[in-house]
Amino acid sequence: MTELNIFAEAISNLDKDKTVVGWSENTFTSIDTKEGKEVSFTEKELTAEIKRLQAEYDANQYQRDRQYPDLGEQLDMQYWDQVNGTTTWKDAIAKVKADNPKPE
Numbered sequence: 421m422t423e424l425n426i427f428a429e430a431i432s433n434l435d436k437d438k439t440v441v442g443w444s445e446n447t448f449t450s451i452d453t454k455e456g457k458e459v460s461f462t463e464k465e466l467t468a469e470i471k472r473l474q475a476e477y478d479a480n481q482y483q484r485d486r487q488y489p490d491l492g493e494q495l496d497m498q499y500w501d502q503v504n505g506t507t508t509w510k511d512a513i514a515k516v517k518a519d520n521p522k523p524e
Contacts, residue, residue: 429473430466430469430470430473433469433473434461434465434466434469448460448461448462448463448466479523482520482521482522482523485520486516486517486520487516488512488513488516489512494509494512494513497509497512
């Protein structure tokens with residue numbers, strides 16, 4: 421996740437239904453688009469949200485590393501496993517999971 425993406429997502433999470441209009445002296449100022457009021461949050465709040473998002477992203481890296489065969493190919497494997505009494509599909513999925521285990 422790029423720094424810009426995580427920064428934007430953190431602001432969005434802290435700032436639902438608002439538009440950031442600027443920041444100064446470690447405080448971000450926003451306009452609540454529903455109520456038209458000015459809302460602020462601190463750099464400390466933003467930093468905490470960025471750290472939370474990065475930890476969540478890092479914790480799910482194993483999911484992004486898993487490269488399963490496309491669904492059409494998986495369905496074809498399942499069909500031929502039924503016809504031939506084989507376990508090609510189960511073996512393929514087990515290999516992907518074994519190569520990229522879920523962290524404890």
